[in-house]
Amino acid sequence: MVTVDDIAGAVGGRLAATAGWSAAVPGGVHLGRGPDSPTDYPYAVVDVVPTDAEVFSGDISLQRFEVRVGVYCPSGDPAGGAKTAGELLNLALASSAGNAAMQSSPLRNANDKILHCLPRRPEGDFADPLRGGRDVWRAGVVTDVLTQSDRGAA
Amino acid sequence: MPRTWQQNTQKYLPWLETVTVTSVRPNSTDQEGECEAGVYKLTGVEGAPSYGVYTKHTVRFTLSYADLPFDPKPRDRITWKGDAYTVLSATGSDWQQFWVADAVNLVLAEDLRQTGTLTRWAATQDAAYRQAQAASATLAADVPCRLQPLGWSADDTLDRRTGPKRFAAFLASALDARAKDVFAVSGTAYTVLEYADPERIDELPRLTLEEIL
Numbered sequence: 001m002v003t004v005d006d007i008a009g010a011v012g013g014r015l016a017a018t019a020g021w022s023a024a025v026p027g028g029v030h031l032g033r034g035p036d037s038p039t040d041y042p043y044a045v046v047d048v049v050p051t052d053a054e055v056f057s058g059d060i061s062l063q064r065f066e067v068r069v070g071v072y073c074p075s076g077d078p079a080g081g082a083k084t085a086g087e088l089l090n091l092a093l094a095s096s097a098g099n100a101a102m103q104s105s106p107l108r109n110a111n112d113k114i115l116h117c118l119p120r121r122p123e124g125d126f127a128d129p130l131r132g133g134r135d136v137w138r139a140g141v142v143t144d145v146l147t148q149s150d151r152g153a154a
Numbered sequence: 155m156p157r158t159w160q161q162n163t164q165k166y167l168p169w170l171e172t173v174t175v176t177s178v179r180p181n182s183t184d185q186e187g188e189c190e191a192g193v194y195k196l197t198g199v200e201g202a203p204s205y206g207v208y209t210k211h212t213v214r215f216t217l218s219y220a221d222l223p224f225d226p227k228p229r230d231r232i233t234w235k236g237d238a239y240t241v242l243s244a245t246g247s248d249w250q251q252f253w254v255a256d257a258v259n260l261v262l263a264e265d266l267r268q269t270g271t272l273t274r275w276a277a278t279q280d281a282a283y284r285q286a287q288a289a290s291a292t293l294a295a296d297v298p299c300r301l302q303p304l305g306w307s308a309d310d311t312l313d314r315r316t317g318p319k320r321f322a323a324f325l326a327s328a329l330d331a332r333a334k335d336v337f338a339v340s341g342t343a344y345t346v347l348e349y350a351d352p353e354r355i356d357e358l359p360r361l362t363l364e365e366i367l
Contacts, residue, residue, distance in 0.1 A: 074287075
């Protein structure tokens with residue numbers, strides 16, 4: 001079965017491989033919860049929410065994941081950081097190129113595959129607290145990741 | 155200076171000190187006068203929860219009536235042994251030939267040797283019409299202050315488990331601060347959460363600040 005960790009690894013790999021990502025999001029990618037003491041801002045938090053598997057008569061099953069990525073950007077630091085983060089999320093996960101890249105991402109088991117990574121919706125809102133007097137904008141994207149899993153493998 | 159018989163109180167409260175009394179006059183030039191005084195310390199208490207950093211010392215001055223060219227009043231300043239005391243109350247009479255002035259000295263460990271800068275974001279917007287927060291205006295620079303940690307509690311903040319730290323900054327003078335202003339001390343920018351102006355001469359204005367790592 002494809003696990004949450006498998007998808008988080010693929011998403012993190014795709015984000016890191018996207019041109020401009022490392023410079024724009026120097027705080028790194030974190031699963032589920034951000035860093036205790038961020039080395040830098042902005043940083044990204046990835047949430048992976050699985051839905052029920054569709055199981056067939058053989059070993060093949062389909063598993064859908066909702067992947068939600070949010071990048072926490074203090075306004076004005078750097079200038080345009082929120083805009084850039086939103087555009088990079090779109091490029092990395094919601095575009096055709098992102099879909100193709102995710103489809104070719106290797107998973108833990110060779111027979112497990114990402115069938116598609118399709119956009120659900122972009123997100124953007126202010127977090128409640130301020131940092132150093134700055135608003136913190138959460139630039140986000142939600143995608144639908146469909147996987148094929150081979151139950152014959154562990 | 156000639157004395158009258160009423161000044162026999164000196165037998166019981168010897169006026170051994172020389173103090174400088176400044177009559178603070180908001181609408182005209184302050185006046186200053188030296189006079190003999192008897193000095194008695196009344197209290198020394200903590201002015202606010204601060205591990206003893208912020209203390210208040212109340213002193214009773216018995217001032218020579220004849221020496222002073224003006225009547226002391228609240229808000230006047232008495233300088234004694236290099237410390238400035240703010241007069242809270244003053245009583246006395248020509249007949250008694252002395253004034254009794256209770257005054258307070260607000261003392262902070264290391265005094266208000268830190269300085270802070272209050273800034274406010276410019277009202278510019280980015281292309282998406284968010285507040286850009288790329289430039290700010292300085293509202294007050296080099297404000298004498300004392301930054302005092304208040305504590306923190308664990309909280310879910312910005313998708314992290316962390317503890318936003320709270321600080322109190324005691325200020326030498328009132329500030330026109332607003333929420334979202336930034337008060338920077340020693341290179342660290344703190345978010346202004348609260349401002350308390352006691353509107354009293356025996357308490358210091360205070361900013362409550364927050365720092366999120």
